[in-house]
Amino acid sequence: MTELDPTRPIASAADRPRPAAVEPQVTVVEPRHEPVQDDGPAQVPDAGVPAAAVPDASLPAAELARLVGGWHHDPHGVLGAHRVPGGTAVRVLRPFAERVVLETAEGSCHPMTHQQDGLFTVLLPGAAPASYRLRVTYAGSETLQDDGYRLLPTLGETDLHLIAEGRHEQLWDALGSHPGTVQGVTGTAFAVWAPNASGVRVIGDFNGWNGAAHPMRSLGGSGVWELFVPGIGEGTRYKYEIATRDGRLLQKADPLAQATEVPPATASVVHASSHTWHDQDWLARRAAGTAHDRPMSVYEIHLPSWRPGLSYRQLAVELPAYVRDLGFTHVELMPVMEHPFGGSWGYQVSGFYAPTSRLGSPDDFKALVDALHAAGIGVIVDWVPAHFPKDDFALREFDGQPLYEPADPLRAEHPDWGTLEFDYGRTEVRNFLVANAVFWCQEYHVDGLRVDAVASMLYLDYSREGGAWSPNADGGRENWDAVRFLQEMNATVYRRCPGVVTVAEESTAWPGVTRPTDSTHEGRSGLGFGLKWNMGWMHDSLQYMSHEPVHRKYHHNEMTFSMVYAYSENYLLPISHDEVVHGKGSLVAKMPGDWWQQRANTRAYLGFMWAHPGKKLIFMGTEFAQGAEWDHDTGPQWWVLADDWPAAADHRGVQELVRDLNRIYRDAPALWQQDTDPAGFSWIDGGAAEDNVFSFIRSDRSGRPLISVTNLSPVVRQDYRIGLPTVRADVRDSVWLEVLNTDAEVYGGSGVGNPDPVKAESVAWNGRDTSALLTLPPLATIWLSPA
Structure with a gap:
């Protein structure tokens, strides 16, 4: 158990010990020996008479009404043990109890008087007892209980100061519910920020959702209300019952609760983690x-x-x-x-x-x-x-x-x-x-x-x-x-x-x-x-892809405009859940043409996306070209990958492409090392609108390049010349290998491409000294890397 000493201001809120976890629903506790709160005569501001005139431990009617009605800002000021003229008054709230007996640590027993509405009182001679417990009888059954109202606050001065200033960076350690031990008493500490409340009580399955026995105290001007409830622990369900300034009683879940009931139930749940991390x-x-x-x-x-x-x-x-x-x-x-x-x-x-x-x-x-x-x-x-x-x-x-x-x-x-x-x-x-x-x-x-x-x-x-x-x-x-x-x-x-x-x-x-x-x-x-x-890239590129290839040349800039602002921010390229719901259709369904062309367009688009500057994101189901848009009740259409699905091979092909895109991407620093540096990108030809072709170079910090060429027309382009970066002094030794082809048969494509090494030539093209002739597959992206 973690022992808290709330009487001592703590040096750092981040270091404030959290109460240790305890078992829930403790009903029988062995007697302990801790001092109780001894703060002089109880203050009864609404009683109309001075405290010295009160002949016994009872409360004036107005004070009692505020207490049991849930409107009291300082229940600890009247409950628990307090010195009064003639001895020590001990008051406890135990609604529905038949009998309450105060038992001191020395073993003496003092029956308490039921004043009204569950308030039991007793006037003890002399100073407050060093410690005491309560024998409470409900329906003929007796339990031994601690009195949480004899305990000091579980929040330190530093906590309250940081909360008031809005600088408590571990707020969850101060507010919410925390099972543990305070002054030798096991239970759970509750704290909630409710500055406009006239009163706050804790309700839960430990008190039949009746807060009469558990009013919280207001901790000065912080707006925080606090209470330690003995005998309850992890798994306890609870809420706060808040008395408003206009006379209403609200039942609210804990804003700092770290666990909850399963919806549609709405209670908060006391939680203490026992997970051991291995990361x-x-x-x-x-x-x-x-x-x-x-x-x-x-x-x-x-x-x-x-x-x-x-x-x-x-x-x-x-x-x-x-x-x-x-x-x-x-x-x-x-x-x-x-x-x-x-x-x-x-x-x-x-x-x-x-x-x-x-x-x-x-x-x-x-x-x-x-x-x-x-x-x-x-x-x-x-x-x-x-x-x-x-x-x-x-x-x-x-x-x-x-x-x-x-x-x-x-x-x-x-x-x-x-x-x-x-x-x-x-x-x-x-x-x-x-x-x-x-x-x-x-x-x-x-x-x-x-x-x-x-x-x-x-x-x-x-x-x-x-x-x-x-x-x-x-x-x-x-x-x-x-x-x-x-x-x-x-x-x-x-x-x-x-x-x-x-x-x-x-x-x-x-x-x-x-x-x-x-x-x-x-x-x-x-x-x-x-x-x-990068919402602009997402919108523009999907808009371009939705056009029939014959019309794409009129929208070429929708694919190239992103590079105008690519380095104004550090970008991630998202094809997220927002793009596959509310009638927008799945990614593959956005593509024009028949089923083959839709898949080819999807594969080419993903190849273009993985080569484009910026981190990558796709939503589940996109990785295997799910045909229907996402439904949050049914999730991805996993069955389209099953052997008995007629088009399973088509979906597996796209899934295999995504696997290879990620593998090559991770292993090629040119594709990610300079995402935020203009030196990592250069167009080979960003203006080939008539051909629906986009070609560019990505480079890592050492200058090693990777070339991406995307052909978004449904025709094979033979002997398509592109300019190449110089990677060797002798151009005759410059050889490029096709490391990715989204039209490969394994992905469900037609198998057109460049299976043999591509030799660079001393032919100036696209503003570069060397170039090569390529075969561009239809509706496909290819990546080339120097051998």
Whole structure:
């Protein structure tokens, strides 16, 4: 057990010991010997008479009404043991108890008097006893219990100071629920931020969801309410019952809960991790570099539907093996945080600190991350700080007033998703989110955060018509509070979690998304992200591919325009879940032509994508040319790979291509080492619109090149001459090998290509001194590497 001493201010909140885990539902406890709180006469501000006039341990009616009604800000000031004229008053709340007897450490017993509404009192002669327990009888059955109201707060002064300043980077260690030991008493510490509440109580399966026995105390002006409940531990279900200033009682899940019930149930669950990590070598390697100078090909997954019915533990067996076999370097998990509606795919989060219980426990999710790391696969999680749902049990008007959301409805309402936005200008809210980002990287060892809907955070008028939004103090549309939050989040994550990468889904031309926060770009400080999704490339290139080949020459710039701005940010190229839902069709279904041409177009496009500057991402099912768009209930169409499926070989061919793309990509630094450096790319011919051909060179830092040529017309182009970079002084010794051909028969293609080594010639072409004649397969991409 971890013994807490709440009487001593701690030097560092990051070092504050967390309570150790205990068994839940402890009902019989051996007597211990600790001092009780002795703070002089009890204060009874609403009694109308001074404390000295109270003849016994009972409470004045007004004080009792506030206490049992749930409106008391300081229940510890009247409950527990307190010196009063004539001795020590001990008061406890035990609703529905038939009898309560106070038993001292020395063994003396003192029956308590039931005053009213579950309040039992006794006046002991002299000073407060060194320690005591309560023998409580319910329905004829007696249990021995500790009194949590004799204990001091479990939060130290440093915690409260950092919370008030919005600088508690391990907020989850201070707030939420933590099983452990305090002053020799086992139980669970609860703490919640609710500054507008008139009173807060803990309710749960340990008290029949009746909070009368467990009012929390307000810790000064911090807005934090705290209570240690003896005898309960891991697995306990609970919520907070919040008394609002306008007289309502709300039942709210814990915003810092680290585990939850399985939806549609909404209670929080006390959790203490027992997982032992085995990825120390992985973390050390990760910290030794950055994502920018490493290969990154990402497989995006919706965990509940990848293999419907599998738990985290089962996924830990199947998913790493599959992803490793295909050669992806990372997985990106659509939001794993708890959410009430499965159809939101996790993008309407109610439990920001808890992985969804649909697939198992928090430790089960840790086991999945551990298994992926063991297989050499990084884990990126989708993180959603842009909005939250309006469900009554969650963050909405958490303490009866707008708290996590802005008070201004023109800023609070998110028009696209029927949700609420966060109040990024409030220090405690910003702290909640910054600490949450750190939490997933630090506690769950994830290797990256893909931040959803960044554009909706940056602009006050996002998806809002004129008059439906409130401008900033300068009259502009920029949300400077959100900017400062994103900068703080990125700076904090990169400082605390070496090797982690943050990725922005940002669809506008906001300058400096991936520039450092201490640099200025176009007059603005950088946001500090590591990577940005290249939504422009995705939109333009898919638009080009949707055209029939005969019309593509009129849209040639849709494939080349991305290189105009390719180095303005650090980019990742996404073919994500957003592109295969809501009637958009799967990737292969977007392609024109018959089934052969659709597959050929898909293969050529993937070859072009893997050669283009920028990291790579495709959504599950795309790797084997799934024909239907994604359905979150059924997941990928795995059956199309089965032997009895008529077109199984066609789908396996695309899957084999993806496997080879990843293998060659990882082994060829030219394709990733200079993703963010213009020196790593040069066009051979970016203007061959009449031919529907795109040819360019990628180079690593040593100058070693790889050539990519894409023919997006359905005809074979024989003796097609392209200029070549000089790799040897004597051009006669320059030989190039075809290392990839998306038209190869093994991928389901026609087998046209360049099986023999390609000899360079001293023929000037495309502005270069040497060139070669190639055979360009139809609707295909080929890669050439010097022999």
